[in-house]
Amino acid sequence: MKASILSCAILLTLSLGALNAVYADSATWNLNPTNGDWNTAVNWTPETVPNGPADVATFASSSITDLTFSAETTEVAAIVFNPGASRFNITADPEPLSTGITLTISGTGITNNSGVTQKLTVAPSVSSRRGTIEFVNATSAGDGTVLTVFGAGTSAASGGNINFHDTSTAGTATIVAEGALAGDEAGGGEVTFDGNATAGNASFTIDGAQSLQGFAYGGDVTFADFSSAGDAVFVINPGHGSNGGEGTMLFTDNATAANGIFTLNGPVGKFADGANITFFDGATAGNGFFTVNGGQQADAIDGSAVNFEGFNFTGQIVSAGTATIINNGGNGANARGGRTSFLFEAATASQAHLVANGGQNGGGGGQITFDSDTDGGEARIEVYDNGLLSVSAATAITIGSIEGDGLVNLGASALTIGSNNLSTTFAGLIQDAGSITKLGTGILTLSGASIYTGGTTVQRGVLLVANVSGSATGSGPVSVTTGRLGGSGIIAGAVTIGTGSGRGAFLAPATGTNVRATLTIQGALTLNAAATYTCTFRAKQNRARTDQVIANGVTINSGAMIALVGHTTGTLTQGIVLTLISNTSADPISGNFSNLPDGSIVTINGNNFQASYEGGDGNDLTLTVVP
Template identity: 35%
Template sequence: MGTFVVPDQHGVCARRTLAWLRAGLLATVALFVTGLPAAAQDATWVLNPTESGPNPGTADYNNVANWTPATVPIGTATFGVTNSSSLSFSASSTSVGGWTFNAGASAYTFTLGEVFFGRTLTFNGAGIVINGGSATINSITDHAPSEIQFLNASTAGSATINNSGTLSFSDSSSAGSATIVNDSFTGSAIGFSNTSTAGNAAITNNWTLQFGDNSTAGNASIRNNFFMDFFNASTAGNARIIENGFLVFHDTSTAGNATITNNGGSGMRFQDSSTAGNATIINNFDLAFVNSSTAGNATITTNSGGTTSIQDTASGGTARFILNGTGALDISGLTTGGTTAGSIEGGGNILLGANTLTVGGNDLSTTFSGVITPVSGVFSGTGGLIKVGTGTLTLTGINTYTGGTTFSSGTLSVSGDANLGDFSGRLIFDGGTLEVSGAGFTSSRAVQIGSNGGTVQADTGSLALSGVIADLGGATGAVTKTGNGTLVLSGNNTYSGGTIINAGMLQLSGAGTLGAASATTTVNGGGTLDLGGTTQTQAALKLAGGTLQNGSLNGAITSTGGTIDGLGGAASLNATAGTTLVLGTNTFTGGTTVSNATLTVNGSLSDPTIAAGGLLNGTGSVGDTTIQSGGTFAPGSGTPGTSMTVNGNLAFQSGALYLVAVNPSTASFANVSGAATLGGASVNATFANGSYISKQYTILSAGSVSGTFGTLTNVNLPANFSDTLSYDATHAYLNLALNFTPPPSAPNYGRGLSIKQQNVANTLVNYFNTTGGIPMVYGTLTPSGLTQASGELATGSQQTTFDAMNLFLGLLTDPFMNRNGGVASASGAPSYAEEGDTNAYAATRKTNAYAMFTKAPPIPFVPRWSVWAAGYGGSQSTSGNAVVGSNDTTSSVYGTAVGADYLFSPNTIAGFALAGGGTNFSVVNSDSGRSDLFQAGAYIRHIEGAAYITAALAYGWQDITTNRTVTAAGLDQLRAEFNANTYSGRLEGGYRFVAPWAGGLGITPYAAGQFTTFDLPGYAEQALVGSSAFALAYAAKSVTDVRSELGFRTDKSFAMADGVLTLRTRFAWVHDYDPDRSIAATFQALPGASFVVNGAAQASDSALTTASVEMKWLNGWSAAATFEGEFSDVTSSYAGKGVVRYTW
């Protein structure tokens, strides 16, 4: 498109209108100045005007008779209700400060001018204020022009103005919210000058509308149907302009923030130094920027059929250009070689000619799907594209410009080579980014790198550049690769600024190079340099978290972390920080040094040297390896059982550290094919948590081992274990020893173990030493855990059983329990018979006054039966022993017995009894047990003079249940159920004599022997809750407890009205010949792990006391109650029994 030319008629019209406006304004000002009254006059339009105006049907505005007071106002003219609201002007010039229309005013019409006579109306004060009614001014130009002027700060208010002459706004006046129609009559003009504004007016221009000086279109709504002009420093403000004619901006005028729709006519034009400012322009026709004008920061939308052209030395500024349909942006008419555009978007066309378009200054991110072409009409050229700004420009069209593409800043995104113009165009990088989206493409373009470098961002696909990448002039910028896709270089590149790979992959192919051999390549985290099987030479390669793979490299590699995979050549590796991972087969020959960094070899690597602060680990293989002082070798992955192979020799220096990881079954280790020189290096063993632990671990295997390791330390070594090192000709071992003896620290402070704890500890240690390992739950037992594990509760049933049988035998043989049945009383009381025997009492009294107590006269002897029933029970507490490790125990027994006696002779009685009851027993750690009890026994008693002898045998059967809680490794509840048998016997003899005290006190010294045999079966515990790790199996055992008693009994009887009351006591020394309570136990989960558990032992000697009361009635019934106590330094036992008997 050529230079835009304004049609002549518009130019003539514009010049003529401007001349009229200027002449009118000068004349008006002159008249105003010379005719200014001394003081303003105000008046009100009358209700019934009498004087007619020059126009038919109107009243005369300039006749004083029509005003109150009778003067034509030059200050404020006030209008209300009137019967004549059509006014015309008889004076050639009328000046007034303003018109005020009161509320309720009529609708007024003012006609200015008549045939052959033009009129002038000037507002120089407030202007038009409409509070009610309305005001319409019709300016008539018929052979002579009429003129309406607004001066000073006057306003047109909300009036309606139909202009056929000249309407001018000067000074700071405003069109207010008026409705203004500029007639199409030749010469009709509206002008704004000085700082006047169109306000919020609605203006329809059918001829000429001009803004000059510093005036503004304000917020007006303007429809231009012919000619509209902004000149000087005027502005379109925030106006809404519909352009159907010709709209031009001159001088330094601006479109401001206006919204302009250009529909046709002669279009729009910015010329001189005018600017589109921040306007929003919708261009449906022609929009031209000429001379040195600029599109500013406007938003310009060019739709189908429209063209926006930038010509001469004009500029696109930082405008946003939106091209829809066939809309075009044409810069081919520029004489400057190019221009700028803030952004481009849409699907239209951009015509470059020989010019370059620089895009991106507004930093927006946009997409342009149209065509950028060098062709424009008859013009064609080598125009190019430069991307600037921080935004992203996405090109999706098939572009044909030939001047190449420059990436200065921001991002230019494409999906194909055709998006970058003709293939002959080069790519110049000088700080910008080329983004490749989609699957990618191949390009043979020449590429140049400026001093600011360039970035290629391949998102998902790949970009293959086969052209040569070279420096731009003498620049030394770097090539940077970003994005997760791949950049493939196959050209013999010569750029010297180096290569930086931040993400994705840079791959070399064929003759591709990394530029000059003197350059430096950096591979950052997330980036991969794939040498593609080529050999590259670089002054240095910095591995900073990325991956280097697949080829040969000549140069020094400095690694602060990253991955090396399949690298050959003469490269050297110096790892100085982070972790460098080695994968695949690596054959580079320059050597490897690690200091203050980690080298993880899961592939193969030759001859590393690990200096101070360095760490070598992994599961791969290395050549001859040296671990210097301060260096660390940790073979394997850190998981016990993994290893590293040293294909050669391994040498530790003094001060080096060897790390091994240990779990229950294995340890990490080094497998050395050559010689391993241990050099006094320290060893640190880290133990993983587990359920099992072994006695010995192999931590190094070699062709030969020389020297020894130095200090051994450990981490997380389980409690109770200690570690040592040992060696043979080809191995180094880590050995563990188990020892439960508490250390000299809290909470035991080296107090050692009790006998019971030591028994458990000894069997666990023996199991560990014998089998080579032990479950951790046993190996880490504390002293309190050993106590819980011992199963001491199992001994509780023994003493409880002995107590139960002792009570039962005492019930059978105790002479205090009225068990004589009348022995020796039928033939007179022998010297043994107590006074309480009714027969004995009656026979030995000096009088027969008490004969009434007998039911019949004595008979020589009658064999007879008697039956009885008794209840018994008791409890015992025994203190534990700290040395033995036994706990305090408690037990209780209860039962009921029934029996029958038969009197064989005056001196002999025998009988039997059956009993049923139960027992309970517990230890202080909440373990407890119980049993159901059955007992049966027989007894015999014979009296000879004052002496007696008693014997009894008894049998007991129990159904026993134990419940044990172990909290050493969680909460385990263990239960055992079993049956046991008991056998018992007692033999007692004594001699009674009567002491002279208290009216005769019976004293019977006696001696007794008693045994109880408890047959315990073998039985085992089962877990009700938790684990069965501590469930024990107990061995069968027969326990016999023998005791003796030596003491005396006393008795004293009292005659009662219906019988005899007898009080008795006993005092005796008891000796227990087998006071210990123990049982053999085995951990069910550890076959062979047996031990003896000791319970609370009884005292060997104790004191026995008894107190009894008995009542015998003459009717054959008798009852007795006894309380017993047995006491020692460790035992307190209390028991009671009661019997009821009937004899016939």
């Protein structure tokens, strides 16, 4: 009796061991399996299903290479494709089971030694069931693998998921997030990174929805919870037709675009949506490179877009980091250009390089837009042709620099330029009622004709005007509190140099050059006690040249100084006249420079010059060579 009981116990133990072996062990997919079901033990050698956190599923040559799952959840530590392995497609199809399908890879990940591309796919759903592939711990999606997640196949159905958690990485895989295939409110395929996961060096394609009936969602890739786009490459495509949602990306919860390369494609259809990337809740564009394309058809109402949404209630700054973002114009008459927008008070352009290029074939230009209370940081901004920088929705904003020949819309905003200390030239049009302030140590050269009316202030550095028509500084007044104003262009408004106290405000037409400069001021010129007029000249025998300021009325208040910078060669011919200020007003010059009284003699290299505030046509400041 005891022997029988012992025999039964041994038999039961052996049976349980065999049962466990079927469902939890490493195994190799057979050369000639019975079918394509991963969860059927006879398809593996040994006859056990790899389904445990330490299990490795190995694949070699096989007559059946399309695999699916009959269990709701399957987990392995690794999937290995041996040298010479067949080309496999492992699919998580959610439809056969009521709760969907989840494949979890939790160890070393996918290793592909086969020499051919291996595929893992999340099939489209026609219900609320989802197919999911998850990478957890320090898992890698490997090299030579293609992971495709499809969107829904019918109305209101869910798209599939591929998720990277913890410190997992996409490796160098190719990952495709498809949009919904059909139906209204159908979900797109989704790829999610969180918990410090990274996209590694993978390549991503994020497609728009294919549905033409009802609205459907495009594919989406989300980075959250300190995850990173790494050095991956992303192509985000537009929607199809008026109802097909665009491919989208979201960075949130302190995620970063890192060194990723992103191409956002504009729509081909007139009413289709362009690709979209949004940064939110502490996310940053890192050092990423973004190409934001416009619509690719005449009258396309949308282009692709990058949005930095800094809602203050999150308590997190949303930053463009040191990214480069190129916004290209539309291609085709009235096609909308690509755009980058900074929205709400916690959004900053930081040290990014932002470019808005012009459109092609009549298309609208790329756009860079700052909303109310956003921060331009030290961003380098370039706008070309009909490319646009708009700060009209902001009250006041500071940017690093501006260059190019495009458009700047101020609205009523106060735009401050120069926080990155670069020296740049802007030849485009600045318009509206707002104002410009120059700060920083760099040189800002305005060589276009602008029509803004709010005035211009130099607080630091150098502002040069180099236009040949119109007014470089619009119609408003120009003032220098600290810094230099110069150039050989035209200023329409009145000019005031200095605040009346302290030093450091200069009027210096030839700043930064050795070429004679004539600065034309169509309004009045006032030099206060803090002002210095720096005038450069050259003279040799009977020839002389000098800087000149032309102004419609001149006031020189007590304490203002003149600095004569230059040299003479040899003995100059008596009677040579240098005109330093040409006063086009009928009124005389009011006041004298403190260091150059009327009638005084200045000796330079042995040549004597006599100052007159009644020279020229009777009210100009001149120096005449005298014995």
